[in-house]
Amino acid sequence: MNQNINQQDVSLENFFETYEVKFKAIADKKRLQIMNLLTQKGEINVNDLAPMVNMTQSKLSYHLKILLDANLIIRETRGTWNYYKLNLDEVNHLLSAELCCLFRPTC
Numbered sequence: 001m002n003q004n005i006n007q008q009d010v011s012l013e014n015f016f017e018t019y020e021v022k023f024k025a026i027a028d029k030k031r032l033q034i035m036n037l038l039t040q041k042g043e044i045n046v047n048d049l050a051p052m053v054n055m056t057q058s059k060l061s062y063h064l065k066i067l068l069d070a071n072l073i074i075r076e077t078r079g080t081w082n083y084y085k086l087n088l089d090e091v092n093h094l095l096s097a098e099l100c101c102l103f104r105p106t107c
Contacts, residue, residue: 022094025070030055031063035086038073043085 067073
């Protein structure tokens with residue numbers, strides 16, 4: 001008995017999953033707002049960012065984790081504080097020129 005087994009290219013599947021995570025991360029108005037604020041401020045910690053987006057720190061941390069997991073933002077720890085900034089290389093690679101203008105300080 002000869003069966004043809006349809007095998008998917010695993011590397012392509014991983015590629016699609018990577019972009020699915022990224023697009024799900026930016027498919028939220030609050031996360032887009034966070035990214036835009038990071039663009040304007042350069043970098044900021046959760047304490048300062050929470051009142052700007054009208055969120056508790058725990059809710060903001062949830063959104064920041066999604067953005068971190070998608071590699072759209074970068075976290076740097078200094079002492080006891082975590083500072084966040086936009087990962088411009090990733091954003092520029094992912095978004096159209098029109099949308100990138102929202103997240104490029106020089107646009």
